[in-house]
Amino acid sequence: HSHSLSPPPPSPMAAPSAAMRKKLQRKFRLRGFTLKVDALEEAAAFLARFPDAEDEALDLLLDELDKEPLKSSILDRDAVRRVVSLLVEAEEAVDAASPSATSVQSALRVVDSFVVPRFHYDPIKKVFYEHTGRLALHGEAGDKAALYRDRYQVLLQRLARDKYFSKPAFESVMTENESCEITSIQSLVGCTGRRWIMGVISQLEERQFYLEDLTGAVPIDLANAKITSGFFVENTVIVAEGELLSSGIFQVCCPP
Incomplete structure (x- = not known):
């Protein structure tokens, strides 16, 4: 069989009606299948995606089950x-390849946030691992800090993979001016010359902006910074070039 289904956005799952249960049991029995209760609910949820083509969707489901x-x-x-x-993945692939894929229906998709896998980055091993623990609906006190920490680490590892921000294997490969290796804020002390730092914009004191990373915070001076297009607010992660002055203030030369 060759079918083309265009489902509307799925509605919240509801218990199948008695008529639907009877219909499913009869159709599956004709193909030699017996449905457990949870399997019947799964099949009913699939058909609910196609209110205008239930029979066609059911035939397609049975055809594919025959092949399994x-x-x-x-x-x-x-x-x-x-x-x-x-079946759902195949239908989405067809929709994406069709000229009508620009419709609002195919452009928007709601995904349950509790279904999406959550990954954490291990900065020591430099690998991502999947979080397998239980996801609570209400976070604890440390979860907000963990959110910003994880976001920072993800951005830092992406930046470190860029050829302009990775340390060259051989010093002769890139000159000092071409290399933009990120320096941690804690390591700025004792460093001379221009450095690249990556941090979160924060206002730890009134009218005094700081850049924070996982090692510390440094006040910044934007008086000599070159102005370019952009909109940067507090809690934004930025990369800036500048020099740590003897006063302990990081003077920004180039903007984020």
Whole structure:
């Protein structure tokens, strides 16, 4: 069978009606399948995506199940969900490739934030690992700080992969002027000349802006900074070039 389905945005899952249950059980039985309760609900949720083409969607689902190497004719939720996921992904791929993919329906997609995998970056091993713990609805006191810390580390590792911000393997490969290696704020003490730092804009004192990273904070002087286009507010992560003065203030030469 060759079918083309264009589903509307899915509505919240509701318990299938008695008529829908009976219809699903009958159709699946004709194909030699028996549905467990959770599998029936999964199939009903799939059909709910196509209110104007339920029969067509059901035939397509059954056709694909026939192709699956199932261990048993008694279907559970996982067996049905596996096929449903393949059908949904195939439909989204068709929609993305079609000229009408610019419609609001295909351009917007709501994703449950509790379903999206969460990854953390390990700065020591320099790898991402998936967070497998339970995600609480309400965060704890340290979660806000962790949010900014994780965001900073992700941006820093991306920047470190750029050829202009990575330390050359051989000093002769790039001259000092061409290398823009990021210096931690803590390491600025004792450094001379211009340095590149990456930090979060904050106002730790009234009318005095600072740049903060994971090692410390430094007050900044923007008097001699070159003005370019951009809109930078507090809590924005920026990269700036400048020099640490004897007064302990980082004088910014080039803007973010």
